[in-house]
Amino acid sequence: ETGVTQSPTHLIKTRGQQVTLRCSSQSGHNTVSWYQQALGQGPQFIFQYYREEENGRGNFPPRFSGLQFPNYSSELNVNALELDDSALYLCASSLGTSPGEQYFGPGTRLTVT
Amino acid sequence: RKEVEQDPGPFNVPEGATVAFNCTYSNSASQSFFWYRQDCRKEPKLLMSVYSSGNEDGRFTAQLNRASQYISLLIRDSKLSDSATYLCVVKAAGNKLTFGGGTRVLVKP
Numbered sequence: 001e002t003g004v005t006q007s008p009t010h011l012i013k014t015r016g017q018q019v020t021l022r023c024s025s026q027s028g029h030n031t032v033s034w035y036q037q038a039l040g041q042g043p044q045f046i047f048q049y050y051r052e053e054e055n056g057r058g059n060f061p062p063r064f065s066g067l068q069f070p071n072y073s074s075e076l077n078v079n080a081l082e083l084d085d086s087a088l089y090l091c092a093s094s095l096g097t098s099p100g101e102q103y104f105g106p107g108t109r110l111t112v113t
Numbered sequence: 114r115k116e117v118e119q120d121p122g123p124f125n126v127p128e129g130a131t132v133a134f135n136c137t138y139s140n141s142a143s144q145s146f147f148w149y150r151q152d153c154r155k156e157p158k159l160l161m162s163v164y165s166s167g168n169e170d171g172r173f174t175a176q177l178n179r180a181s182q183y184i185s186l187l188i189r190d191s192k193l194s195d196s197a198t199y200l201c202v203v204k205a206a207g208n209k210l211t212f213g214g215g216t217r218v219l220v221k222p
Contacts, residue, residue, distance in 0.1 A: 031208075033208070033210070035212075040121075040214075041214050041215075042117075042119075042200050042212035042213050042214045042215050043157065043200075043212045044212070045209050045210060045211065045212075048208050048209070050208075055208060056208045056209055058209065090156060090157070101147075101159045101162075102159075102210065104156035104157050104158065105156060106155070106156050107156055
């Protein structure tokens with residue numbers, strides 16, 4: 001076990017709704033990265049948070065946003081959900097912003113209908 | 114062209130055999146390279162980093178070819194428990210890890 005936890009484990013939402021996913025990083029880690037993994041594909045980088053600031057972003061629209069809290073836990077918010085947002089959302093924690101290794105949580109499986 | 118490309122497989126491997134597969138990357142400025150393993154419906158976990166001179170970790174050997182921009186993973190004496198998806202991961206400058214689509218390996222008795 002990595003010590004990275006995510007909630008909820010599964011979620012079903014309707015197109016157009018908003019969703020918030022949560023991640024608690026491993027103890028001592030100050031950086032959280034979020035990834036989207038569609039079925040049969042590798043994880044795609046959404047963004048990274050370091051010391052409560054966004055520190056890099058992938059090719060995702062602004063309706064994907066996030067937060068990091070003083071305890072380094074993090075939230076991923078997705079507005080105006082689309083069917084293609086259905087995926088496994090993974091968060092990964094690390095120490096520092098240029099990690100050699102990231103520790104992944106078990107993920108939240110989001111289904112948009 | 115995708116930044117990191119992998120043969121999706123599956124590679125069907127008899128138990129005890131050797132299997133090898135590659136991953137190509139497009140960004141010549143890439144600095145760090147890794148292999149992650151992902152079991153079905155589980156999160157990715159670091160298998161090994163890939164160093165310029167190549168490196169070995171037990172039955173696993175990773176190689177980097179910067180000139181041709183690919184990395185490879187070789188698994189010797191395959192075990193049933195090696196069945197998984199192997200994700201090639203590349204990091205350029207900064208903090209973004211770029212994952213390939215994964216290569217699925219199935220080890221059969």
